[in-house]
Amino acid sequence: MTAGRLAASLALAVLAATTAACTSSSGDSPAGEARTTLTVGAASSLTDVFEQIATDFTEANPDVIVAFSFAASSALAEQIRGGAPLDVFASAGRTAMEPLVAEGLVTGVADFATNALQIATPPGNPAGVTRLADLPNVSVLVCEKQVPCGVAAMELFERNSLAVSPVSFESDVRSVLTKIEADEADAGIVYVTDVIAAGAKVVGIAIPSDANVTSIYQAAVVAESARADAAARFVAFLTGPQAQAALAAAGFDGAS
Amino acid sequence: MSLDPSVMTTRRTTPIPVGILAAVGVAFLAIPLVGLLLRTPWSRLPELLTSPVATEALRLSLITSISATVLAVLVGVPLAWVLARARVPGRTFIRALVTLPLVLPPVVGGVALLLAFGRRGLVGQYLYDWFGIQLPFSTAGVILAEAFVAMPFLVITVEGALRSADPRFEEAAATLGAKRWTILRRITLPLIGPALLAGTILAWARALGEFGATITFAGNLPGVTQTLPLAVYSALDTDREAAIALSLVLLLASLAVLLLLRDRYLRGGSS
Amino acid sequence: MSLHAELALERPAFTLDLMLDASDGQTIGLLGPNGSGKSTTLRCLAGLEQPQRGVVEITGTTVTDTARGIDVPPERRSVGYVFQDYLLFPHMSVLDNVSFGLRARGAGRKEADAAARAWLERLDIADLATRRPGQLSGGQAQRVALARALVTDPDLLLLDEPLAALDAGTRASVRSLLRRHLADFRGAVVLVTHDPMDAMVLADRVVVLEEGRVVQTGTPGEIARRPASDYVAQLVGVNMLRGHAADGTVSLAGGGEIRIADQAIVGTVIVALRPEAISVHLHHPEGSARNVWQASVTALESRGDLVRVELDGPPTVTAVITPGAVADLGLHEGARVWLSAKATELDVYPA
Numbered sequence: 001m002t003a004g005r006l007a008a009s010l011a012l013a014v015l016a017a018t019t020a021a022c023t024s025s026s027g028d029s030p031a032g033e034a035r036t037t038l039t040v041g042a043a044s045s046l047t048d049v050f051e052q053i054a055t056d057f058t059e060a061n062p063d064v065i066v067a068f069s070f071a072a073s074s075a076l077a078e079q080i081r082g083g084a085p086l087d088v089f090a091s092a093g094r095t096a097m098e099p100l101v102a103e104g105l106v107t108g109v110a111d112f113a114t115n116a117l118q119i120a121t122p123p124g125n126p127a128g129v130t131r132l133a134d135l136p137n138v139s140v141l142v143c144e145k146q147v148p149c150g151v152a153a154m155e156l157f158e159r160n161s162l163a164v165s166p167v168s169f170e171s172d173v174r175s176v177l178t179k180i181e182a183d184e185a186d187a188g189i190v191y192v193t194d195v196i197a198a199g200a201k202v203v204g205i206a207i208p209s210d211a212n213v214t215s216i217y218q219a220a221v222v223a224e225s226a227r228a229d230a231a232a233r234f235v236a237f238l239t240g241p242q243a244q245a246a247l248a249a250a251g252f253d254g255a256s
Numbered sequence: 257m258s259l260d261p262s263v264m265t266t267r268r269t270t271p272i273p274v275g276i277l278a279a280v281g282v283a284f285l286a287i288p289l290v291g292l293l294l295r296t297p298w299s300r301l302p303e304l305l306t307s308p309v310a311t312e313a314l315r316l317s318l319i320t321s322i323s324a325t326v327l328a329v330l331v332g333v334p335l336a337w338v339l340a341r342a343r344v345p346g347r348t349f350i351r352a353l354v355t356l357p358l359v360l361p362p363v364v365g366g367v368a369l370l371l372a373f374g375r376r377g378l379v380g381q382y383l384y385d386w387f388g389i390q391l392p393f394s395t396a397g398v399i400l401a402e403a404f405v406a407m408p409f410l411v412i413t414v415e416g417a418l419r420s421a422d423p424r425f426e427e428a429a430a431t432l433g434a435k436r437w438t439i440l441r442r443i444t445l446p447l448i449g450p451a452l453l454a455g456t457i458l459a460w461a462r463a464l465g466e467f468g469a470t471i472t473f474a475g476n477l478p479g480v481t482q483t484l485p486l487a488v489y490s491a492l493d494t495d496r497e498a499a500i501a502l503s504l505v506l507l508l509a510s511l512a513v514l515l516l517l518r519d520r521y522l523r524g525g526s527s
Numbered sequence: 528m529s530l531h532a533e534l535a536l537e538r539p540a541f542t543l544d545l546m547l548d549a550s551d552g553q554t555i556g557l558l559g560p561n562g563s564g565k566s567t568t569l570r571c572l573a574g575l576e577q578p579q580r581g582v583v584e585i586t587g588t589t590v591t592d593t594a595r596g597i598d599v600p601p602e603r604r605s606v607g608y609v610f611q612d613y614l615l616f617p618h619m620s621v622l623d624n625v626s627f628g629l630r631a632r633g634a635g636r637k638e639a640d641a642a643a644r645a646w647l648e649r650l651d652i653a654d655l656a657t658r659r660p661g662q663l664s665g666g667q668a669q670r671v672a673l674a675r676a677l678v679t680d681p682d683l684l685l686l687d688e689p690l691a692a693l694d695a696g697t698r699a700s701v702r703s704l705l706r707r708h709l710a711d712f713r714g715a716v717v718l719v720t721h722d723p724m725d726a727m728v729l730a731d732r733v734v735v736l737e738e739g740r741v742v743q744t745g746t747p748g749e750i751a752r753r754p755a756s757d758y759v760a761q762l763v764g765v766n767m768l769r770g771h772a773a774d775g776t777v778s779l780a781g782g783g784e785i786r787i788a789d790q791a792i793v794g795t796v797i798v799a800l801r802p803e804a805i806s807v808h809l810h811h812p813e814g815s816a817r818n819v820w821q822a823s824v825t826a827l828e829s830r831g832d833l834v835r836v837e838l839d840g841p842p843t844v845t846a847v848i849t850p851g852a853v854a855d856l857g858l859h860e861g862a863r864v865w866l867s868a869k870a871t872e873l874d875v876y877p878a
Contacts (some may be wrong), residue, residue, distance in 0.1 A: 073270075074493040139393065144493040146338070166477025167393035171489070183376045184392050308595040425613055431573050431608040432628035433679060442631075446618045 013219030014047040035242055036230045037065045039085060042094035043148065043217070044172045045115065045191045046169040049250040050090070056242045057234060064230050070173040072147040073097075082103055087225040088234050091217040092173075092191075103231045106220035112238040113217040113252040117149075117156055118192045119205035120180045125185035129205055132156075135164045138186035141176045152213045153189040160211050177202065191215070196251040217252070271374075289507065290295065296504055297497040304501035312479045313487035314505065317464060320395060320483060323350075324402035324463040327457055331403075332410040340418035341412070352444075358408045365404055366472025373400065373473075397474035402463035409462055413455030419448050421512035454517055461513040528583070529553070529715035532591075534571050537575040541739035543578070545566055549715035549732075551586075553844045556730025556747070557719045560758060562566040564739040565719040566611075572717060573608050574601035586682045586714070602631075606681075607676030613668045615660035621647070621671050622656040630677040646674040650708070666697045673708065684709075686718045690725055702728055712855035723762040727751065735759050753799055753876050766800040766844045771876065781826065782841035786817040788870045796875050804872035807836065808865040809856055816867035824862045838866060845857055 042050050047070050054066040069076070069086065073096035075253055080086055080100060091097040092115065100106045120130050127138045135157075143150035143212050150169065157164050170176045173190050180188040181201045195204035221231040238245055244254065269276075274461065304310060338344060338391065339351055357365055372382040373391045383389040391397040425447065429439045466487040475479040476490065484506055491499035530549040537543070543564040549555045557565045569578040572583055574590065578599055583591035585606070590599040615624050616862035648655045650670045653807055660668060669689060676684060689705060690698045700799065706729055707715050718729055726733045727747040734751065735743040735758070743755035754760035760767035770779035775790040785798055806812070812819060822838035829835075834853050836846045846866065856864070 056265075072493070078493045139390075141475075144489075144490055167480075168476065168477050169490070170476065171471070179392075182370065182374060186368065186375050335847070423616075424610070425616060427601070428573050428610060428614040428616075429627070429631065430575070431604075432631055432675065433602050434627070434631035435602050438631050442627075443616060449618075477678055 001234075006175050007157055008254050018085050021219040035063055035065060036227050037067055038087050038227055038230050038234060039067050040083070040090060040234065041069045041071070041079065041086040042088075042090040043076070044070045044174045044247070045069070045075045045149065045194055045203055046090055047174065049246055049252070051191065052246045052250075053238070053243045054244065056106070060237070060242070061172075061230075061233060064233070070174075072143070072149075074146045074148070075172075083224070084187060084193040086222050087227050088219060088229040089222055090217065090238070091148065091203045091215055093151065093152050094218060095148055097220065100220070105223050106236055107223050109220040110235055110239055112219050112235075113247045114219060114254065115191045115215045115252055116209070117152055117189055117207055117215075118195050118210045119207060120177060120188045120190045120195050120198070120202040122180055122183035122187065123201065123203060123206060125203045125205075126183065128139055129187050131205070132160050132162060132207060132211060135162055137185060139167045139187045140164050141168055141170060141188040143176060143189075144169045144171060144172050148171060148215055149176075149189070150192065152215050156189065156207070156211075156219045159213065161164050182237045193251040214253075258333075259421060266270065281343075281488055289369060292500065292503055292507060295501055300497055302511060303506075305505065307498070309482075309487055309491070310498070310502060313482055313484045313502065315482040315484065316395070316398070316479065320398045320402055321463040322400045324406055325460040327399065327403040328407040328410045328459045328463070329452075332407045332447075332455075333414055333452070334413045334458075335348055335416060336414035337440075340415045341423070353410050354411045355406075357405050358412075361404060363472050364466030364468075366401060366469035369401055369404060369469060369473040373397075392473055393475040393477065393481060395480055398470055398483060401469040401473045402466045404467055405466050406459040407465040409458040410455040413451050413458065417451030418444070421447050454515050457513055457516055461510060464509055529586055530555075530572075530717070531582070531584040532568075533582045534568060534578040535538075536567070536571070536576075536578040538564070538567065538739075543739040545734070545736065545739070545741050547717070547734065549717065551715060552713055554716040554718060554731050556710050556726035556733045557717060557736055558723060558726045558733055558750075558759075558762070559721065561721060562738075563736045565721075565736055567689055569608070569687055569717060569719055569735070570742055572683065573685055574599060574604050578580035580755055590605055605679075605681045607679065607684045609669075609672045609680035609684075609689055610651060610689050610691055611678050613660075613672040614661075615668060616677070617660050619630060619659075620656065621660070622670060624660065625675045625678055628675060632679065633721070642678055643674070650674050650704075653756070664697075665693045665869050666701050669693065669701055670704070674703070677708075677712070677732055684712055684716045686716065687717065690720070690722065708779045714860060723759075735786050742776050753797070754873055755797070760799070764802060764845070766802060766805075768798040768800065768842050768844075770796060770798065772796045775870075777875070779842050781843060783820060785842070785868075785873065787873050787875045790846045791878070792875055794877060796877055798843065799874040799876075800868055800872065802835065802845045802847040805844060805870055806867045807838075807846055807848055807852065807856060807858070808825050808867065812867050814867065815869070817870040818866075818868045818873075820866055822860055822864055822866050824860055824864060826860065829859060838864070840866070858873075 010119055050068060054068070057062060057066060073091040073093065076089060097106070097109060101109060107200060119129060121127065129138055142153040145151065145154060157185045167185055170179070173194055176188040177190055177194050177198055179185060181198065195202060219235045221228055221235055225231050257312065335354065339347060359508050368391065370377060372378045375381065375384050375390055383391065391400060419472060425443055426439050429443045434442070465485060467489065470481070470483060471486055476486050482490065484502055488499050488502045490504060528547055528660065532547040535544045540562045541564050545557065545568065552792055557568060559565050567576060571578050577591065578593060580593050581591060584779050585604065589597055591597060599852065616627065619627070622640060622643055622654035625646060629639035629642055644653065644656065647656055650673065652667055653669050655663065655667060655671070660712040663671065690702055693701055698715065698862055707727060718725065720726055730747055733745060733747050733750045734741055735756065735876065737756060741759055743750060743759060750759060751763045754763055754767055757767060768779050768785060770777040770785065772787065772792050772794060777785045777787055777796060779785060787798065820840050822840045824836055824838040825839050827834055833847050834850055836848060836858065838844055838846060844866070
């Protein structure tokens with residue numbers, strides 16, 4: 001066999017293998033198992049709590065495996081628009097969900113949690129931030145303006161007439177958190193749940209509820225999903241007692 | 257009857273499997289670029305490219321990439337000289353160190369820079385505590401991140417040229433009475449001129465396109481740290497067309513670099 | 528003394544150990560096979576290399592003294608160096624190349640260029656001023672290299688195989704040009720070559736170097752007449768026979784005997800016999816030549832208008848005769864002939 005032919009055969013083999021892998025990963029497995037893999041695109045602020053919820057869900061629904069893609073809600077919305085194979089979309093706030101509803105790309109939207117903002121400071125709070133009014137005087141990190149967390153942060157500043165010039169607009173809330181943990185900036189605007197999840201790595205400064213911005217978390221089934229049935233079950237599970245308990249434990253407020 | 261090489265002709269036709277794979281390769285590289293060009297919102301282009309976000313990003317990118325290149329040249333040329341000519345111990349180690357940013361994922365580079373120059377970083381903490389200087393979230397931070405990834409290109413090109421240059425010209429210059437600085441200025445550097453230029457252009461192109469280290473280390477703030485690549489990333493989820501327009505600018509810059517360098521430089525070595 | 532040097536250094540190929548003296552205006556020819564240490568000597572004189580032990584003094588100034596830790600770098604020595612492959616700076620014009628030494632030492636562009644032009648005129652290459660080294664012929668490049676070295680008015684001029692890169696035709700004319708300019712140079716000159724013609728034509732004194740050691744010094748004529756080693760003998764084309772002399776007869780080391788004119792000389796001697804002084808005969812010659820012996824032709828080699836005939840005796844010698852003679856005698860490899868050489872044609876000296 002000449003080198004050329006060998007190379008061509010190898011290439012074809014590789015192509016065939018990858019195509020096979022692609023088609024078999026999603027969708028139904030060979031007869032006898034019938035386990036579905038559900039791909040959930042969720043806001044990064046849901047990272048830890050959704051892992052817990054996934055375990056609970058699979059216990060209750062053994063025929064479904066849940067796989068996650070955590071990113072900024074706006075990025076996920078864009079992916080869905082682009083036809084990404086997501087089955088469920090869990091958004092941190094209405095701003096990312098609404099356009100998809102209008103475009104008919106999602107169905108069965110349900111509110112499942114609310115989240116409030118909190119100020120996170122590095123361990124020991126070196127800049128001595130105690131309240132919102134301190135923010136204009138220190139270096140602040142927020143999420144990008146189109147990310148729900150960023151939208152909320154901007155709203156927070158506006159509502160409280162704060163002239164804050166953030167030093168950076170991070171791509172998602174977890175990036176903000178990581179940089180605050182590393183003491184790269186004096187304060188970051190993140191969700192209450194993020195501060196809880198970070199534990200001792202950051203110090204949380206509460207924002208009075210009358211000054212705060214609430215984000216309503218919504219989940220929906222992606223219209224193009226081939227596993228709409230399983231997806232709907234997941235969305236329903238989110239509003240059920242088990243998920244709500246997990247969410248509450250993580251610091252989310254109820255869906256009301 | 258012996259074979260005379262001068263009258264033998266070689267068969268120039270490409271074997272079919274090689275041709276197919278080559279075509280796949282070309283398609284693989286060309287299709288994304290063609291896609292970009294086809295999806296460019298030509299009618300909106302002037303408006304998109306003159307928007308505040310775009311002009312800020314463009315201005316910032318030019319300033320930082322050129323500054324980073326200057327930094328890379330100022331530090332990189334002496335470094336290349338040491339690697340090529342001086343007899344310091346641990347040269348292999350230094351060379352590996354210089355090559356590292358080439359193979360390191362840029363984000364990892366950004367993390368490393370944070371750990372070194374961040375507010376609580378190895379060096380950064382002194383910069384902050386003693387001088388109040390904070391490199392993350394500053395334009396200087398962008399320049400540093402870009403220089404970090406761009407310098408290896410310059411050092412490697414220049415080192416290669418210095419190694420292949422005949423050191424005896426420098427000896428001849430010495431016998432004529434030239435001191436070391438004169439030799440460097442009038443003999444060594446001019447002799448490696450083409451390679452130096454190629455290395456500089458490559459470094460500039462790399463600095464211009466840097467994303468991972470910049471966003472991780474310097475952050476993302478329009479006008480301060482949001483370079484063109486970062487602006488593209490930010491625009492992706494809000495104004496797709498703006499993202500495409502900015503991508504086009506970067507594509508044109510890359511093409512310009514390729515044209516400037518032309519084949520012979522990219523094939524390695526000076527003319 | 529314009530130049531005084533004592534150099535000792537060790538290399539894998541040889542151990543250099545020599546002493547060199549030259550007075551103003553004198554040209555020393557350093558002659559030897561490749562790898563004998565000639566170039567290393569020049570580099571030590573220029574300061575491009577340091578001997579392990581040694582001293583170099585140029586017009587009274589000590590530039591190297593290993594014992595006292597003195598090592599003046601090349602740029603501060605007053606030395607002009609013409610390299611074997613000239614090393615003209617490829618990115619500069621001929622004029623800039625020649626003026627480089629002056630400008631490097633701080634001269635302004637105008638004066639440097641004027642001085643450079645003067646030298647180009649002197650060497651008859653003024654019209655090449657704007658050319659690049661890549662556009663020059665071998666002979667032209669050599670002259671540019673010479674001008675470049677001389678423009679700074681050095682105290683010592685070093686030439687490394689100056690004619691080696693030239694083809695045979697150019698060599699002769701450049702050699703005579705070089706001879707003229709070396710004669711004009713007021714300082715000492717050390718010229719390194721493996722070509723004895725260069726040494727003969729250009730040098731006032733020749734130092735023969737073999738494997739780092741000086742095997743002979745003297746004027747070109749002395750070296751040619753009385754080579755002290757096989758290498759030199761081969762270079763100058765003289766037959767060199769070693770043996771023990773007593774009562775006008777030398778018993779040769781390789782076998783055979785030679786009658787010499789000097790009856791008094793005793794002991795180990797070298798007998799130098801010029802190839803031209805050997806006559807070749809088909810039959811035993813009758814005549815006054817005291818030395819007659821039989822030999823076989825082992826090789827015939829054309830050398831210009833003449834033919835060199837290698838013969839084994841003993842003793843093994845080389846003779847030079849005309850092609851006509853070769854034809855008349857019907858010489859061919861393996862032919863048996865008779866050789867004769869007059870005792871008066873032999874040069875005998877103690878080994």
